[in-house]
Amino acid sequence: MRKILVSDLKPGMILAKDVYNHEDGRLLLLKGFSMKPRYISKLESLDITYVYIDEEAVPVAEEDIREEQIYSEAFSTIKNVLTSVREGDSIEVAPVKETVDEIVQKIINNENVFMQLTGIRDIDNYTFHHSVDVCIYSVITGKSLGLSNEELTELGMGAILHDIGKCKIPSEILLKPGRLTDDEFLVMKLHTVYGYEIIYNTNGLNKQIANIACQHHEKWDGTGYPVGLRDNQIDKLARIVTVADVYDALTANRCYRKKDLPHEAAEFVMGNSGRLFDPDIAKNFINNIQVYPEGCMVLLNTxxxxxVVDAGKNMTLRPKLKIIARKEGPPIYDPYIIDLMSNPSIFIVDILT
Ligand SMILES: [Fe+2]
Structure with missing residues (x-):
């Protein structure tokens, strides 16, 4: 075992001791974890200066690193786009198209590739992670619905840009903690129309992509905005983005609300299928995204x-877990498996990584 600066950590190195957040004492990473680029960034962002690692490292698959690169390129691309549009510049389409093409290609080959990367809950960068996650969830759902490659690209473009109209909303409304007044909400709703205008007037983007931004808050039962369209009047690709947007927003900690756990958000989607959401799309969404992806670390009521060792699919909101530690009490030397499907009294109370 040796002590090493976080800045010297490399993917594949194995942690020799648990890592805690100094500020709130939360367990961040467990002994035995193989380092991944996103864990290293997380430790750096929390100002953790050193950790203990084993002498032996395990090689990290090139593919795993490539997926993280694609995710972070998508993150930077949408950050640049949203920042420049807010400053009055136009959308640079080529990098957005490139990043969406890469996401679509990866998902066509394997729909689970990005699942371990979604759900990063960094309050300061919420909008950028949210845009990328909505893109990933939408493309996975679109694939399961049998969309063509061309439609998947348009869906991915519309999904990553769905909230671009928020760049035109005054920050006192956009960033207001707490509930918006009725008048403020009327202004906020305009982000859909602004999004349509920005996208429609950008060379290289089309009406289909603009319609996604315009209609992503329309609801299946006609109670959405800006127009109050219902069921098949709403563009199909926009209906997909609606589900992805709500699911991702519910699982995020925002300044005005505490996050839902992923299975709670999934239950909300299913519970509102046929009311807020297209039932076929809601079903495909839940059947195809991994609510608790493999490798995700969770705290149980026990x-x-x-x-998570087996994320399961097809409405499996209760994964199979390898128990490796206790929040309090003696350490676990012999990890064991618990299948939440066959243990109804045990449930997830928090998500740790
Ligand atoms: Fe929105």
Whole structure:
């Protein structure tokens, strides 16, 4: 075992001791974890200066690193686009198209590739992570619905740009903690129309992509905005983005609300299928995204901490876990498996990574 600066960590190095957040004492990473680029960034962002690692490292698959690169390129691209549009510049289409093409290609080959990367809950960068996650969830759902490659690209473009109209909303409304007044909400709703205008007037983007931004808050039962369209009047690709947008927003900690756990957000989507959401799309969404992806670390009501070993699919909101630690009490030397499907009294109370 040796002590190493976080700045010297490399992917594949193995943690020799648990890592805690100094500020709130939360367990961040467990002994035995193989370092991944996103864990290293997380430690850096929390100002953790050193950790203990084992002498032996395990090689990290090139593919895993490539997926993280694509995710972070998508993050930077949408950050640049949203920042420049806010400053009055136009959208630079080529990098957005490039990043969406890469996401679509990866998902066509394997729909689970990005699942471990979604759900990063960094309050300062919420909008950028949200845009990328909505893109990933939408493309996975679109693939399951049998969309063509061309439609998947348009869906991905519309999804990553769905909230671009927020760049035209005054920041006192956009960033207001707490509930908006009725008048403020009327202004906020305009982000859909602004999004349509920005996209429609950009060379290289088309009406289909603009319609996604315009209609992503329309609801299946006609109670949405800006127009109050219902069921098939709403563009199909926009209906997909609506589900992805709501699911991702519910699972995020925002300044005005505490996050839902992923299975709670998934239950909300299913519970509102046929009311807020297109039932076919809601079903495909839940059947195809991994609510708790493999490798995700969760805390159970029993105080045990487990890492997901089998995410399951088809409405499986209760994964199979390898229990590796306890929040309090003696350490676990012999990890064991708990299948939440066959243990109804055990449930997830928090998500750790
Ligand atoms: Fe929106």
């Amino acid at each position: 105080g045990e901490i487990g890492s």
